[in-house]
Amino acid sequence: MKAIQFIAPFALLVSATASFSHEPTSHHGDHGHAAAAPQQQAWGIAGQAGKATRTITLRMTDDMRFTPSHFSVKQGETVRLRVENKGQVLHEVVLGTQAxxxxxxxMMRQHPDMEHGEAHMAHVKPGRKDDLVWNFNRTGSFDFACLVAGHFEAGMRGSFTVTP
Incomplete structure (x- = not known):
């Protein structure tokens, strides 16, 4: 009987805790989740869709390539990256430095089913598209890649340059 008295409140606590968990914040709009403040990265910061001055379409295919594999932007420019998955498997684009x-x-090789949703990432199901809006406020040469296990290793990467 004492075991039941202990287990019932514990199960209630676990159930209540699970119902208050939340998905990672979305990079492409407010879907009713509390949005975290944008975090400055070496390659820029999350942008606001209304401030985007142009759209660059990045196509992803199952030959593990991006088209284009390089793009250039001006420092301070907010750009909508329209990420289109033209393949039959999940792909993503993650902006960053090589490191x-x-x-x-x-990390993805160790935890291939890891869910994440940072502002500098877009995960796109086959045949779908998504927008990633980014303010390129730091100059330099940077990279992007698909980090789905095996895709990065197969060469699914590109680069971008932010000029003054």
Whole structure:
């Protein structure tokens, strides 16, 4: 009887805790979740869709390539990256530095089903598209890649340049 008295409140606590968990914040609009403040990255910061001055379409295919594999923007420019998955499997685009992408790819190999939703990432199901809005407020040469296990290793990566 004492076991039941202990288990029932514990089960209620676990159930209540689970119902208050939330998905990671969305990078492409407010879907009713509390949005975290944008975090400055070496390659820029999350942008506001209304401030985007142009759209660059990045196509992803099952040959593990991006088209285009390079793009250039001006420092301070807010751009809508329209990410289109033209393949039959899940692909993603993650903006970053070579070091941050290498680190994230290693984490993805260890935890291939890991869910995440940072402002500098877009996960796109086959045949779908998504928008990633980014303010490129830091100059330099940076990278992007698909970090789905095996895709990065197969060469699914590109680069971008932010000029003054």
């Amino acid at each position: 941050s992408l290498d680190e994230h790819a290693a």
